[in-house]
Amino acid sequence: MKNITTLIIGANSEIAKAIAQQIVNEEASHLIVISRDTSFYNQPMFANITTIEVDSYLEAEISEAIKSIDSVSTNKQITRVFICHGVLHNQTCQPEKRLEDFNANTFNEIVAANTITPMLWLKYLVLILGGKATCKIIFFTARVASITDNKLGGWYSYRASKAALNMLLKSATVELNRRAKNIKLVSFHPGTTDSPLSKPFQRNVPEGKLFTSEFVASQLINFTEKMSINGELSYIDWQGKPIPW
């Protein structure tokens, strides 16, 4: 009997798809996926999930999607949310190698996708996650967001967008401790994982350090289960180990 709900946002991400493929087999959880492209979920194995397709991640669309989620999840409390957005490169943006590459348009685009969009989801999710059931919200960030760990430089926009997300999540954690103690926020680094995001940068990854999305998904699902609701923002990697801020 499906009496809880899991939500995957940015569900066309390679890692998101692997999470969905594992969660769809869980007896207790209904699955809702949200993406600009839900075609992956047309497969028979996903026949009983709810898919919500959006055109973009503008605030009005996020607010509408949250209303749909709320109506679908009535009586099935949302206990896990995976927010997977992350852009490192696309047709118009490449990660910067040096200061001369820094560009306002790229910075705005990367921050919109990696920082503002996840934060807007949190803003509206909090409105429907009240109540007694606990909920863990996992935000995909990256180790390169760590200021302490930044020994290589470069990737200005991507690093800054994920570091900014960490700071926003820290402030949100303080606020949620006052108004919604049932919610736990997690900033998660999956490790270098084989996906469109990492594809152009896989050449220098040491042997055994390029993970499959299936491996990362199973690590994450396992330690999400064990994680306690402790009023702290966790910034952790694929082993569940804390990353220095």
Ligand SMILES: NC(=O)c1ccc[n+]([C@@H]2O[C@H](COP(=O)([O-])OP(=O)(O)OC[C@H]3O[C@@H](n4cnc5c(N)ncnc54)[C@H](OP(=O)(O)O)[C@@H]3O)[C@@H](O)[C@H]2O)c1
């Ligand atoms: N792969 C790695 O090696 C690696 C390493 C460290 C951190 N990460 C992080 O892990 C997460 C998942 O990465 P992945 O490797 O699975 O990436 P991916 O397959 O390239 O997926 C890209 C994700 O970004 C979303 N996205 C793309 N353009 C967007 C835009 N303009 N606005 C908002 N969202 C947009 C996509 O949403 P739709 O579903 O709508 O397409 C999808 O969720 C990301 O946050 C990434 O930064 C990955």
